[in-house]
Amino acid sequence: MKDLITLGEFVIKKQHERADATGDLSQIFGAIRLASKLVHREINKAGIADIVGLSGIENVQGEQQQKLDLYANEKFKAALAARGLVCGLASEEEEHFVEFTQPLSRGSKYVVLIDPVDGSSNIDVNVAVGTIFSIYKRVSPPDGPVMLEDFLQPGTEQVAAGYVIFGSSTMLVYTTGNGVNGFTFDPSIGVFYLSHENMQLPEDGRIYSVNEGNYVHFPQGVKRYIKHCQEIDPDSSRPYTSRYIGSLVADFHRNLLKGGLYFYPSYAGNPNGKLRLLYECNPIAMIAEQAGGMASDGRRRILEIPPEELHQRTPFFVGSRNMVKDVERFIAEEDR
Numbered sequence: 001m002k003d004l005i006t007l008g009e010f011v012i013k014k015q016h017e018r019a020d021a022t023g024d025l026s027q028i029f030g031a032i033r034l035a036s037k038l039v040h041r042e043i044n045k046a047g048i049a050d051i052v053g054l055s056g057i058e059n060v061q062g063e064q065q066q067k068l069d070l071y072a073n074e075k076f077k078a079a080l081a082a083r084g085l086v087c088g089l090a091s092e093e094e095e096h097f098v099e100f101t102q103p104l105s106r107g108s109k110y111v112v113l114i115d116p117v118d119g120s121s122n123i124d125v126n127v128a129v130g131t132i133f134s135i136y137k138r139v140s141p142p143d144g145p146v147m148l149e150d151f152l153q154p155g156t157e158q159v160a161a162g163y164v165i166f167g168s169s170t171m172l173v174y175t176t177g178n179g180v181n182g183f184t185f186d187p188s189i190g191v192f193y194l195s196h197e198n199m200q201l202p203e204d205g206r207i208y209s210v211n212e213g214n215y216v217h218f219p220q221g222v223k224r225y226i227k228h229c230q231e232i233d234p235d236s237s238r239p240y241t242s243r244y245i246g247s248l249v250a251d252f253h254r255n256l257l258k259g260g261l262y263f264y265p266s267y268a269g270n271p272n273g274k275l276r277l278l279y280e281c282n283p284i285a286m287i288a289e290q291a292g293g294m295a296s297d298g299r300r301r302i303l304e305i306p307p308e309e310l311h312q313r314t315p316f317f318v319g320s321r322n323m324v325k326d327v328e329r330f331i332a333e334e335d336r
């Protein structure tokens with residue numbers, strides 16, 4: 001039988017391969033791993049515990065927060081704060097970034113941006129949700145307070161990014177800029193095992209994932225691309241298959257494994273679409289690129305968009321390289 005490698009062992013092994021590594025990043029992964037296990041436990045008992053349902057509180061974007069969103073936010077925050085390796089955190093669930101002021105955290109060199117439970121409206125109906133995270137080195141002086149500029153860095157500056165999918169099994173997928181690896185959780189012993197080594201996003205895909213109910217509101221180039229997906233062309237295996245869960249991590253994860261394109265374009269009255277640049281699109285974009293795929297706002301590379309505010313939104317097209325190029329071409333034709 002093949003020896004199984006745990007997430008903890010893998011992270012340490014990678015740390016030893018880098019001469020400049022201090023081990024701080026490995027410990028941040030330790031915190032993320034721990035909080036993920038706690039969220040896994042809560043999600044799996046969500047049907048029976050009184051954790052499902054609305055908390056009655058709205059988040060900064062005016063959306064109802066599910067109880068599990070709040071739970072996950074607190075767990076990730078506490079796990080990261082406890083180790084003193086991160087000086088601040090920005091979250092979909094917090095209007096402003098949070099500064100960790102414990103003596104240990106002061107002077108630490110990393111910040112984390114996180115969507116603790118993305119797609120949370122799916123929890124009530126037993127459909128996959130995910131946690132998305134992104135790690136940066138702070139740019140403000142290490143002896144001063146953490147600043148907004150530490151969080152408003154372009155995605156190209158990410159030191160690491162990843163997601164946890166709480167699906168039919170729980171998986172953690174991450175990159176530190178040197179390929180993408182996936183780990184599957186064994187709940188019987190509480191360990192993540194390396195199950196998907198060096199993940200590669202197929203260059204071509206046959207799945208398109210979009211909320212087609214919004215079709216009438218989409219820009220013309222996007223409408224034409226959707227029609228292109230539905231045309232008969234045996235040479236390019238069209239018509240493509242449509243798959244949309246409405247949970248970014250789950251839709252992206254399927255397309256990462258099988259090849260495909262996820263998109264959330266601009267739509268009537270919402271020129272920037274729905275998804276948030278810093279803690280949803282940038283981390284997923286880094287993983288996509290590291291696996292050989294592409295991520296775009298329809299015109300430019302997601303990772304190069306200069307952030308202006310924490311909860312900034314952007315149109316998002318991510319997945320198989322040739323599919324992203326195709327949709328960019330349709331959009332460019334309309335721009336002319």
Ligand code: AHM
Nearest residue numbers: 117118119120121211246247248249
């Ligand atoms: P959320 O952060 O409020 O959960 O919203 C993000 C989610 C994505 O996971 C998903 O792809 C998208 O919103 C679905 O939106 P829609 O229901 O408009 O298709």
Ligand code: MG
Nearest residue numbers: 092115118119
């Ligand atoms: Mg979200």
